[in-house]
Amino acid sequence: MTRVLRALLGLLAPLLALVAAFVITSLVLISAGDPVGEVWSEILQVPETRNVANIVNQACVLYLSGLAVAVAFRMNLFNIGVDGQYRIAAFVGAVVAGEAWLPGYLNTALAIVCAMAVGALWAGIAGVLRATRGVSEVISTIMLNFISTSVVAYLLREAAVREEGSNTIGTKEIPEGSRIGPIPLAAADSGPTAEIYGFVVLAVLAGVAYWFVMSRTRFGFDLRATGQSTTAAVASGINVRRMTIITMMLSGAVAGLVGLPILFGEAYSYGSTFQSGLGFAGIAIALLGRNNPVGIALAALLFAFLEEQSNPLQILVGVSPEIVAITQGVIVLTVVISYEVVRRFLTRREQSRVAKAERPADPAGPADPAPTQDQEARA
């Protein structure tokens, strides 16, 4: 019974959150004097094939970012530094791939490994600081973001090639043989084509690997155990310092993948206009997806879908594109709140059940809610 109820509530919570977000966003639109009906009918239109491709591509990038954050979240580490990690990793990956020391896909593989290694090392700095000096990873990773920006800007200037008359700079282009070809969604004779990144396959594999490592290996168990109770982890013989460093590095390695779909599938070089801010979006997406590999994928698709609406909303409906960011923020908050509500409801139920079972003769109600079932409800 409880199991069924729990599953039902698990479905209900995100649904409730979406409805609440819908209502709140509508209220924002009304108070801003925007045409609510037009906005929703534009957003809820069936997207064209090329828009679907854009959504999948953007979701692929956001998914990797969400995974990177989730790895650390699972151990109760808050890696705000995914942003800096993916940028420095994408830069190194771009330089390695652009230099093309190896032929064809060997070059691609080398670049991917280098990018992951750099991401891991960069995040590892915060891990080591936390493990040895007790520096909060929140502070150190956010500081490392700034350092990453400056380091990349400096190195980019050294490594940059610039086309005559262009106002952008970038690394050397990746040779054609090392690019990851797109998967066409629809063939077009003229006009825009609809292609999704070949890297989407690798993103799916990363998701599967995340699920496997977290829930089917001893390492994943240690990681989650440490996240839920450090003292219990120590008692059961887990080396928490070592876990902290390894987890941060793992999170950084996944962060190293974030920029690569763009790099190998579209931009072919790292330059002035390379997409920034993906790491911060990843935090919201990991939260929304509740650190679950499928949940993160859905969250990434939802965010990518909303972002794709920003242009039509602006051009066709005449609504400020900031409404998209507002909707995203509202969804994150409503999801967190609705899950909290469901969790408390279940905890209370569980407590009253236990109380009844233990003291069948005692007519008194359940004791004050204590977070005993906390971990189970969230795992």
Next chain:
Amino acid sequence: MRRSSTTLAALFSASILALTACGGGGDDTASDGGSDSEGGSDSGLKVGLAYDVGGRGDQSFNDSAAAGLDQAIEEYGIDPQESAAEDGESESAREERLRTFVDAGYDPIIAVGFAYEAAVAKVAEEFPDSHFAIIDSETVEADNVANLVFAEEEGSFLVGAAAALKTETDNVGFVGGVETPLIQKFEAGYIAGAEAVNPDIEVQSTYLTQIPDFSGFADPARGKTAAEGMFDGGADIVYHAAGGSGGGVFEAAAESDNLAIGVDSDQYETADPSVQDVIMTSMLKNIDVAVFEYLTAVNDGEFPSGITRYDLSVDGVGYSTSGGQVDDIADELDEYKQQIIDGEVEVPSAP
């Protein structure tokens, strides 16, 4: 422990999103319906304007393009629609912006800023029957693309010379918004101009942020700190090419009783009255003229293509004289201007 971490994360990401939302500013639909009320609204031209980050209302780069559009709205009664880029958006978002304009029947479409370089190249190829213009990029070569570029280094040379002629400490400064090749053109021209007047002059130079952090174009506090550092270091005139951060440079100049040089538009006219007196001159980059001339040609039934360079010879760049602070050196500046036009003086475009 775990709970507080989740709450912290939720608050953090919500505030990031909120900040993104705030960053936009600008009233994107400001010119909606402008065509209906104006006289001579018979052209029926639908013009799409794709701004860079900041959009209309940034008091700088984008506003300058908007001014050109507004003039065209007034004179030709065109039907405009505007759309601004968001910070940290993907390449495909820029492409989609252009495609959405095409699908909605807008032609021509003007892309403001070099960030659209790749997007315009791609979308112009997809839609050969539509017409595009891009500002600040000359690499896109297509029959349906017009490249509107400026010789920022030439205008900067003149204000650099003006600074060198006016300084009493033989020490001047340059504050760039974001270190990009484009802003380096301003720096290179400024230094060359100052050294042309006085080879021994000291030019302090700094940038507020590095790629991909473009906040240096919209951070007056940081601009102020940078300029204060230069004034403390002996400079008495600071030139800024930092968009919205320039307001801070003016403040620093006003508080320390020094001078500043504006950029892009005649900032003596647009800046806060309290700092008006410190704006010795401004380097003019007439994006509004470029946009208006392009739309004039389109209104006459012709779609320009290829590179149009707005340099000193066509007054595409220059310096402003409002306030009269450079009137006494106007002859010398005009001499430099003529030498640049005649090719006697070559202005470097990279430091």
